[in-house]
Amino acid sequence: MRRGFEAACGRGRGVDLIEAHKWFNIAAAKGCREAVHHRRELSDQMSAQEVAEAQRQAREWLALQHHAPAA
Known part of the structure; x- marks a missing residue:
């Protein structure tokens, strides 16, 4: 959730x-x-x-994590 707060508050970028x-x-x-x-x-x-784009990006990120090889 930290990344969500950082983006919402404008920290960094x-x-x-x-x-x-x-x-x-x-x-x-x-x-x-x-x-x-x-x-x-x-x-x-x-x-x-904007909501649709955020949802698309979240689905993409979750799919990449699901298919990533275990360390």
């Missing part, structure tokens, strides 16, 4: 709501209930296209 939503989405997919709340709050500030 400026505010990026799509990136923040993506990381909250990933955290929510892993069972973090608090991330669901933050993701919902962000969605209220975003267009439907």
Whole structure:
């Protein structure tokens, strides 16, 4: 969830709501209930296209992690 907060607050690169939503989405997919709340709050500030892009990026990231070889 830390990455979601960093993107939402603009730490490092400026505010990026799509990136923040993506990381909250990933955290929510892993069972973090608090991330669901933050993701919902962000969605209220975003267009439907931005939310769709954040969801696409989260799905892509999760798929890559699922298929990554174990270390």
